[in-house]
Amino acid sequence: LVLVAFFPHKMTSVLRRLRHGEASPSPHRAHFVPSLAEFCAVAIAATFADQPDIGLLPEHFQQSIISKLPKTLPIEVVVPRINDDQYWKACFHARWGPSKHGDAKETAKLQGGWKRAYLELDVAEFLTNLTDETPSALTTLTLARRCKLVAPWIYKLVVPRLKCHVDVSALIAALPQLDHLQLTYGVLNNGLNFDLKLFGMRQADCFQFAQALQTHQNLTTLSLPENQLDSDKLKDLLTGLVRNYCVTSLDLSHNKITNTGAKALATLLIRQNQSIQYLTLCDNSIRAEGGKALGKAMEINATLLHLNLRLNRLGDDGGLALASGLESNSTLMILNLSNNDLGPQTAAAVSGMLPSNTSLRALDLSGNAFGVDGCNLIQSAIGNNLHVSEVDVRLCGATKEQEAAVAAFVKRNHSRAMRTAVA
Numbered sequence: 001l002v003l004v005a006f007f008p009h010k011m012t013s014v015l016r017r018l019r020h021g022e023a024s025p026s027p028h029r030a031h032f033v034p035s036l037a038e039f040c041a042v043a044i045a046a047t048f049a050d051q052p053d054i055g056l057l058p059e060h061f062q063q064s065i066i067s068k069l070p071k072t073l074p075i076e077v078v079v080p081r082i083n084d085d086q087y088w089k090a091c092f093h094a095r096w097g098p099s100k101h102g103d104a105k106e107t108a109k110l111q112g113g114w115k116r117a118y119l120e121l122d123v124a125e126f127l128t129n130l131t132d133e134t135p136s137a138l139t140t141l142t143l144a145r146r147c148k149l150v151a152p153w154i155y156k157l158v159v160p161r162l163k164c165h166v167d168v169s170a171l172i173a174a175l176p177q178l179d180h181l182q183l184t185y186g187v188l189n190n191g192l193n194f195d196l197k198l199f200g201m202r203q204a205d206c207f208q209f210a211q212a213l214q215t216h217q218n219l220t221t222l223s224l225p226e227n228q229l230d231s232d233k234l235k236d237l238l239t240g241l242v243r244n245y246c247v248t249s250l251d252l253s254h255n256k257i258t259n260t261g262a263k264a265l266a267t268l269l270i271r272q273n274q275s276i277q278y279l280t281l282c283d284n285s286i287r288a289e290g291g292k293a294l295g296k297a298m299e300i301n302a303t304l305l306h307l308n309l310r311l312n313r314l315g316d317d318g319g320l321a322l323a324s325g326l327e328s329n330s331t332l333m334i335l336n337l338s339n340n341d342l343g344p345q346t347a348a349a350v351s352g353m354l355p356s357n358t359s360l361r362a363l364d365l366s367g368n369a370f371g372v373d374g375c376n377l378i379q380s381a382i383g384n385n386l387h388v389s390e391v392d393v394r395l396c397g398a399t400k401e402q403e404a405a406v407a408a409f410v411k412r413n414h415s416r417a418m419r420t421a422v423a
Helices: 002-005 008-020 036-046 060-065 083-109 113-128 136-153 168-173 201-213 231-241 260-271 288-300 315-326 344-356 373-381 402-420
Strands: 156-162 180-185 221-223 249-251 277-279 306-308 335-336 362-364 390-392
Touching: 002 201, 008 249, 036 060, 060 083, 083 113, 113 136, 113 156, 136 168, 168 201, 201 231, 260 288, 288 315, 344 373, 373 402, 390 402
Parallel strands: 156 180, 180 221, 221 249, 249 277, 277 306, 306 335, 335 362, 362 390
Antiparallel strands: none
């Protein structure tokens, strides 16, 4: 009676099917007479897009309808009404299959479940599929409406390639729960139509990011790799970061940051109340002067835990400055200086810093020209340090015996750390 009262047109359709002896909704159970409720659930699910309001029906009947809903309904219909985790999991698999399952499975364990996993990937795909470099008024309006609809479920947004230079400030403002943003401007599979102008951030994008960082205080992870980000654009971005006290992880890898940009970052790192704990600058164009500025910053900074400078060209001058800065630093735990054109002088400076440093836990020095003598100094220093539990000296000119000795010291320290953790 409840169903007839609320869905009279649907019940008429169901009764008409019964009078004409049509097959039951489940072909594998054709020898059973299906209940009227089951017929009703099938009929309501089939027309859910036109009349999606089922909130007044009993809970168990709502679940029956949801289990029968098509997995391709418009998100405008299902997002405000359906929170069932199994439904969103089925929608995810129907749309993307197993190729995206790995990351989504971890996201589904967090607040929001499979609905969150589905909608985060949906928004990222929507942005990736925008083809115009400059968004039209219709694109801007459509994006705003979509963000307003899904905002409560968007915490992490990973856009591997974005051709359209949308207003990032408006995008971030429309997603108040967003705490992790990774974005790279560019195109995929461009073939013979390659155009360098299609890749990287523009000055306007940097200003928009700066504006968003000043006002949006939920963002903790900002990742901008492969964005043709040079020192001038970085300075524009930093005007927002200096007024932000929430970003703890900053990834600027694979860009064009030079000594000037490194000095600007060093100024940020010595600011009081700054929040950055993880800084990735690998594969940029930072040389000795930039290394010196970062080394000075490490003397003062008390928040940075992880610094990655792999694939720059600091040279011995930059390496010496960083080692000197770490002598008085008591917070940095992970340092990557691999492939930085470092030589024996840096090896000597690092070996002088390690015995007194109690915070460092992982040190990557691979791909530098230390030679046998430099590696011997590193080996002796690791032997006198009981805290570093991961060291990489491959391709530094070390002998097999030296590499084995370093590995033995690292294993000793790791075992000691495990015993301390258990105790």
